[in-house]
Amino acid sequence: MATRLTIGRAAEAAGCKVQTIRYYEQIGLLRRPPRSEGNQRLFAQEDIRRLAFIRHARALGFPLQAIRDLLSLGDEPEQSCEAADAIAKAQLGDVEQRIEYLQALRRELKRMVEQCRGGRIADCRVIEVLSDHAPCEMFNHAVPRSGVGSP
Numbered sequence: 001m002a003t004r005l006t007i008g009r010a011a012e013a014a015g016c017k018v019q020t021i022r023y024y025e026q027i028g029l030l031r032r033p034p035r036s037e038g039n040q041r042l043f044a045q046e047d048i049r050r051l052a053f054i055r056h057a058r059a060l061g062f063p064l065q066a067i068r069d070l071l072s073l074g075d076e077p078e079q080s081c082e083a084a085d086a087i088a089k090a091q092l093g094d095v096e097q098r099i100e101y102l103q104a105l106r107r108e109l110k111r112m113v114e115q116c117r118g119g120r121i122a123d124c125r126v127i128e129v130l131s132d133h134a135p136c137e138m139f140n141h142a143v144p145r146s147g148v149g150s151p
Contacts, residue, residue, distance in 0.1 A: 004033075004042035014051040021051065029054050029068060062091050 011018045024030040033041045057067045066087050073084050115125040
């Protein structure tokens with residue numbers, strides 16, 4: 001029989017926290033593993049590989065639903081990779097949109113800082129721009145889907 005790991009050892013092997021494993025189990029990204037006679041979860045190497053896949057996808061910014069879809073596709077190795085490509089392209093589009101937003105944010109912050117003359121708060125450009133959107137040159141104050149810049 002293959003070696004099985006308790007949740008603590010599985011977390012160690014995957015480089016994550018026990019709570020992360022429990023969460024992924026709870027939302028269905030990880031299958032519920034069998035339990036020992038002492039009622040401890042026992043994870044197989046396949047579970048660790050799946051957890052590594054999830055963590056890598058999260059690190060690349062994929063939303064949970066996209067990860068769920070990719071995992072389902074991975075369970076069908078003979079299927080065309082067209083759907084996986086579409087998911088990755090959508091994620092790339094989201095990343096590019098966030099980058100554009102962050103670049104605009106950077107430009108605006110640099111402009112605010114460069115226009116600061118020191119002195120009194122009453123004359124502070126930073127406070128002025130934050131208090132009134134009119135002097136702000138950002139083309140779009142909407143926060144991108146990822147929540148970048150959200151309050």
